[in-house]
Structure formats: C-alpha cells, structure tokens
Amino acid sequence: MQINSFEEYQETYKLSVDQPEQFWAGIADKFLWRKKWDKVLSWNFSEPTIKWFEGAKLNITENCLDRHLAENGDKPAIIWEPNDPQKDSITLSYKILHEQVCRFANVLKKNGVKKGDRVCIYMPMVPELAVAVLACARIGAVHSVVFGGFSAKSIADRINDAECKVVITADGAFRGNKQIQLKEVIDDALIGCPTVERVIVLTHTRTPVSMLKGRDIWWEDEIKLVDTNCPAEEMDAEDLLFILYTSGSTGKPKGVVHTIGGYMVYAGYTFSNVFNYQKDEVFFCTADIGWITGHSYIVYGPLSQGATTLMFEGIPTYPDASRMWQVVEKHKVNILYTAPTAIRSLMSFGLEPLNGIDMSSLRVLGSVGEPINEEAWHWFDENIGKSKCPIVDTWWQTETGGIMISPIAYVTPTKPSFATLPLPGIQPILVDENGNEIEGNNVSGNLCIKFPWPGMLRTTYGDHERCKLTYFSTYENLYFTGDGCLRDEDGYYRITGRVDDVINVSGHRIGTAEVENAINMHAGVVESAVVGFPHEVKGQGIYAFVIFPNHHEDADLTRKDILQTVTRVIGAIAKPDKILFVSGLPKTRSGKIMRRILRKIAEGDTSNLGDITTLLDPAVVEEIIEKSQK
Numbered sequence: 278m279q280i281n282s283f284e285e286y287q288e289t290y291k292l293s294v295d296q297p298e299q300f301w302a303g304i305a306d307k308f309l310w311r312k313k314w315d316k317v318l319s320w321n322f323s324e325p326t327i328k329w330f331e332g333a334k335l336n337i338t339e340n341c342l343d344r345h346l347a348e349n350g351d352k353p354a355i356i357w358e359p360n361d362p363q364k365d366s367i368t369l370s371y372k373i374l375h376e377q378v379c380r381f382a383n384v385l386k387k388n389g390v391k392k393g394d395r396v397c398i399y400m401p402m403v404p405e406l407a408v409a410v411l412a413c414a415r416i417g418a419v420h421s422v423v424f425g426g427f428s429a430k431s432i433a434d435r436i437n438d439a440e441c442k443v444v445i446t447a448d449g450a451f452r453g454n455k456q457i458q459l460k461e462v463i464d465d466a467l468i469g470c471p472t473v474e475r476v477i478v479l480t481h482t483r484t485p486v487s488m489l490k491g492r493d494i495w496w497e498d499e500i501k502l503v504d505t506n507c508p509a510e511e512m513d514a515e516d517l518l519f520i521l522y523t524s525g526s527t528g529k530p531k532g533v534v535h536t537i538g539g540y541m542v543y544a545g546y547t548f549s550n551v552f553n554y555q556k557d558e559v560f561f562c563t564a565d566i567g568w569i570t571g572h573s574y575i576v577y578g579p580l581s582q583g584a585t586t587l588m589f590e591g592i593p594t595y596p597d598a599s600r601m602w603q604v605v606e607k608h609k610v611n612i613l614y615t616a617p618t619a620i621r622s623l624m625s626f627g628l629e630p631l632n633g634i635d636m637s638s639l640r641v642l643g644s645v646g647e648p649i650n651e652e653a654w655h656w657f658d659e660n661i662g663k664s665k666c667p668i669v670d671t672w673w674q675t676e677t678g679g680i681m682i683s684p685i686a687y688v689t690p691t692k693p694s695f696a697t698l699p700l701p702g703i704q705p706i707l708v709d710e711n712g713n714e715i716e717g718n719n720v721s722g723n724l725c726i727k728f729p730w731p732g733m734l735r736t737t738y739g740d741h742e743r744c745k746l747t748y749f750s751t752y753e754n755l756y757f758t759g760d761g762c763l764r765d766e767d768g769y770y771r772i773t774g775r776v777d778d779v780i781n782v783s784g785h786r787i788g789t790a791e792v793e794n795a796i797n798m799h800a801g802v803v804e805s806a807v808v809g810f811p812h813e814v815k816g817q818g819i820y821a822f823v824i825f826p827n828h829h830e831d832a833d834l835t836r837k838d839i840l841q842t843v844t845r846v847i848g849a850i851a852k853p854d855k856i857l858f859v860s861g862l863p864k865t866r867s868g869k870i871m872r873r874i875l876r877k878i879a880e881g882d883t884s885n886l887g888d889i890t891t892l893l894d895p896a897v898v899e900e901i902i903e904k905s906q907k
C-alpha cells in the first residue's frame with residue numbers, strides 16, 4: 278500500500294478519483310476484518326450521511342494489537358519517555374501492550390461499561406493513556422479524551438454533552454517543572470456531572486487526592502482483580518470509535534464523531550504513506566493524545582501498521598532546550614512529527630542546544646497544526662534534517678481524521694510552506710464567497726473537499742444539525758474546511774489560515790466566541806471582542822478588547838483577574854496574550870462587531886481600515902487605535 282515514486286502517486290491519485298470505491302476497497306483489504314463490507318460507500322453531503330464499508334465487522338484493536346502478535350509480539354509497540362530525564366523510559370512490546378489492554382478492558386467491563394457507553398479520559402501522557410483508549414475500543418465503548426490542560430468547567434461540559442458513564446484519570450501530571458492536579462480538576466468537574474458512576478484513578482505523581490466512596494477506585498487495585506483474557510467485541514464499521522471536542526466559531530465546542538472502519542483505514546493508510554514508515558523504525562509524534570494528532574499518529578495509525586511509536590510525557594524545553602533532540606538521539610528516532618510552534622520556540626535558543634547531539638537516525642521530518650513559515654521550515658531542514666530528510670507539511674483537521682494535503686516522503690518534491698498535493702482519495706477545490714469553483718492555478722479561495730474519504734467525521738455528537746450547518750451548508754454539496762488556501766503555478770496548495778472566527782494558537786484551535794464568553798463571565802466586564810494577531814512563537818496570539826468601565830486603579834491587576842477567569846472557564850491555553858480596555862467596540866448599525874477592524878488594529882496595521890462609515894459610532898475606532906499604540 279506504499280507509494281514509491283511520483284509517477285506512482287499520479288497514477289494512484291487518478292485511480293482514486295476515477296474509481297474511489299475500488300481504490301479504497303483495495304486499501305481496506307490490507308486490514309483485518311471479521312466480515313468484509315457489503316457496500317464500500319454510500320454518501321450524501323446535503324444530509325449529510327456518509328457510510329464507509331457498510332456491513333463490515335471488525336474490532337480496531339485486533340488490527341492494532343492481535344494481528345501483530347504472531348510475528349512481532351516482542352517488537353516494541355510503545356516507547357515511553359518520561360518528563361524527568363533522570364527517570365527510566367519504558368518499552369511495551371506488542372505482546373505486553375495487548376495484555377495490558379485486555380486487562381484494563383476487563384476492568385472497564387467489571388465496572389459496568391458496555392458497548393456504546395461513553396468514557397471520558399483525562400490523563401497525563403503515560404502508556405496507560407494509550408492502554409485506556411485501546412481498552413475502550415476493545416469492548417466497543419466510545420472514548421472522549423480531554424486534553425490535560427482544560428479546566429473543570431470545560432471537562433464538565435464535555436462529559437455532560439456525551440453523557441459519559443465513567444471517567445479515567447490520574448492523581449496528577451508532570452509537565453516540565455509544573456504539576457497538574459488532574460484528580461482535583463475532575464473532582465471539581467464532577468460536581469455537575471450526574472451521569473458519571475465511576476472514576477478510575479491511576480497513580481502517577483503520588484500527589485494526595487481525595488477518593489469518593491462508592492465512586493472512585495484505583496487503577497492499580499482494579500487490574501489485580503481481573504485476568505488478561507478479553508476477546509474483542511465485534512463491531513460494525515460504522516459504529517462510533519470516539520468523540521473529540523473541538524472549537525468552532527460559535528461558543529460551544531462540538532464533539533466530532535469518528536467511526537471505526539473508515540477511520541482505521543484512513544489513519545493507517547496515511548501513516549504508512551506520508552511518513553514512508555519502514556519496518557522497525559521509531560516514529561515520534563510530539564503531540565498529546567488529547568488532540569486528534571495524538572489519536573491518529575501516536576495510537577491508531579502507527580499501531581495499526583505494527584510500528585513503534587514513541588510517547589513523550591514532557592515538553593521540548595524541559596529541563597532545557599535540548600530535550601527534544603536528546604529524546605531523538607536516545608531512542609534513535611527515524612521519523613519526527615512536530616508542530617511549527619515547537620520549532621519556532623526551539624529556534625529561538627540558537628544552535629547551542631544541538632551541540633554534540635547525534636540525530637543521524639532521522640530520515641523524515643513532519644509538521645502539523647498551523648502554517649509553517651519559511652524561516653522555521655529552513656531551520657528545521659538544515660539544522661535537524663541536515664538537508665537530507667524530506668519535510669512533510671501535513672494539512673488536516675480534527676474533522677478529517679487523518680492527513681489530507683501533504684507531501685509523501687521521498688515521493689513528492691517539497692516546497693517550503695506548502696502542504697503540496699492532495700493524498701490519493703482527496704478531492705480539494707477552491708471556491709469563492711458564492712461557492713463558485715475557482716479553477717486553474719495561481720488562484721486562492723476557500724478550501725472545500727468535494728468527495729468523501731473514509732476518515733471524515735460522520736456527525737457532531739448529539740446534534741447532527743450542527744454538523745450539517747457548520748460543514749455542509751456554507752457551500753452546497755461540499756465539505757467546507759474553514760481554511761483559506763492558495764494554489765500556485767504548479768498546482769501546489771498552501772494553507773493560509775482560518776477564514777472563520779477561529780484562532781490557531783500554537784496549533785490549537787480556539788474559538789473567539791468561546792474566549793469572549795469566558796471573559797464576559799468576569800464580574801464588571803460589559804462586553805468583549807477577541808481576535809487573533811501574529812505571534813512570533815505561537816503563530817497566532819489572542820488579543821482581547823474589553824469594555825470594563827470600573828476596573829481597578831491598577832489595570833494590570835484587573836488583567837490578571839480576567840486571565841484567571843479564562844483559565845477557570847476554559848483552561849490556560851485560552852488565556853489572551855493582550856487585553857486592551859476600551860470604552861466601546863466598533864459595531865455596525867445592526868449591532869454586529871466589526872472584527873475585521875479589530876484584527877487590523879491588533880496586527881498594528883491601521884493604515885487601511887477600509888470603510889468605517891457604516892459603523893454605529895466611528896469615533897470608537899480612533900479611541901481604540903490610540904489606546905492600542907500606548
């Protein structure tokens with residue numbers, strides 16, 4: 278299933294467009310099914326209904342674990358590198374991982390979890406997180422992993438939306454020199470979560486925690502009470518595998534739903550191809566499993582292909598800026614998949630942290646999450662890849678399940694800051710505001726996809742209408758990505774960023790409305806408007822314009838209070854980088870905030886604000902500009 282030359286890519290791409298069902302059936306054939314499908318695809322983008330491999334029966338963990346046991350049982354499946362470099366790393370072979378997954382799956386069963394039940398996972402980046410995810414899949418439960426940086430309120434919203442029955446967590450997490458009290462956050466969250474019957478707690482940081490009688494139990498105690506025999510539940514290809522919440526342009530995060538068969542095929546196929554994974558190589562994706570990148574390229578993609586996947590608990594700059602490179606050296610990493618924000622942050626330390634580190638094992642480099650600027654691309658290429666490792670700049674989204682537009686390593690000629698060409702099976706089109714296709718090259722427009730692919734979202738949990746409205750209603754019969762894009766003279770794609778009210782901070786999607794809602798909860802705040810602005814390390818930063826008539830004498834203290842509120846409501850990742858107190862916001866006569874103007878001011882470009890005569894009160898613009906320049 279691996280593509281080995283550009284000609285082969287072109288032929289494969291053509292086949293995938295001319296005969297998509299035949300193409301995907303051929304790929305799906307390489308996976309393990311208990312029963313093959315009756316129909317490869319049925320779809321309708323206006324409803325939307327998307328079904329892949331209907332009638333097929335499988336269990337994804339048999340693909341990720343059982344099928345490798347006979348020949349590769351002793352091969353490392355997961356290598357875990359702890360936050361503290363003084364501590365030992367851990368390697369789990371496929372055999373051991375299989376045993377642990379089966380054992381924990383039995384713990385879930387013993388605690389009443391059944392096929393179709395939803396389980397929330399809020400854990401540090403430890404091997405047990407992967408075990409918990411796979412154990413859910415083993416018994417047909419639907420996992421909803423929540424990133425360890427979200428607040429109690431965000432978790433409660435997610436748990437309630439999915440009506441989770443069980444929560445899996447740990448006492449705490451290490452992140453650099455910080456500790457996060459995960460169990461404490463869960464305790465706060467669960468005050469408002471009536472559906473949760475059980476909390477399973479892993480011991481990790483050994484921080485004291487309170488355990489509620491009748492609800493909370495220890496992971497370590499439970500696994501002693503069960504055996505390792507756990508036959509995999511037989512699932513339909515279109516049964517739910519997981520829910521992953523992501524921000525959009527409206528206030529409430531939505532639960533993106535992925536189903537088993539199509540997601541498995543897509544994650545496995547893209548992993549194997551894009552990174553040109555070779556037998557026995559070590560693959561290191563630096564994301565957290567709390568995001569889609571971790572789901573698809575730490576857990577499901579690599580394991581479905583029998584690869585060795587490296588899980589890193591820490592951060593690239595702890596204890597110092599050479600840590601990530603040391604991890605590469607220590608585990609002889611062959612493929613390194615990271616984010617532009619990490620590259621930019623490490624770049625700022627210069628070349629010294631690279632001294633004496635042998636990274637000659639590297640063969641492929643990857644980037645994901647946000648546009649990679651040329652400077653970072655070249656730094657990565659020259660200093661990390663020594664100009665001999667292809668860089669795959671992979672564009673995709675939580676909703677797409679896997680990589681969509683990207684070079685294939687050693688196949689597609691790359692170009693700095695371009696995601697290059699669509700993978701086989703992916704049919705991108707650019708459209709103008711009215712939904713008309715923009716044909717030809719050297720053009721830009723809004724990026725849409727016109728044909729289904731197996732890894733695409735099926736719905737948004739509990740609210741199908743929202744899925745339809747968000748992705749399938751802007752343009753008829755198209756999936757709208759929310760991204761702007763240009764296609765250059767060679768037909769290469771370059772993603773230029775979001776065209777909706779979503780900010781991409783360090784590769785994390787944050788909805789402006791969500792941050793505004795959080796700020797507005799702070800006592801004394803009358804109204805606020807949030808926009809993104811260019812940030813050297815984060816890509817985009819968060820700029821908040823806040824109306825707060827009676828703030829304290831000390832504006833800095835008020836700013837700190839507001840940051841505290843945002844951290845409580847959403848989590849530290851959504852904290853604004855700048856807060857400007859203003860007495861009014863630029864609004865149209867119908868009351869709509871003109872973010873276009875605020876964006877320009879946040880960028881520091883006030884030379885051409887466009888037409889402001891339609892504003893209710895054009896004078897506020899003067900005031901905001903003046904204050905922003907102080």
Ligand code: PRX
Binds near residue numbers: 570648670
């Ligand atoms: O704007 C695009 C940007 O990240 C968004 C998706 O965010 P999320 O669902 O959190 O998934 C991130 C990891 C897959 C996209 O709509 N984005 C992602 N990758 C790239 C990118 N922008 C430019 N280049 C990329 N390679």
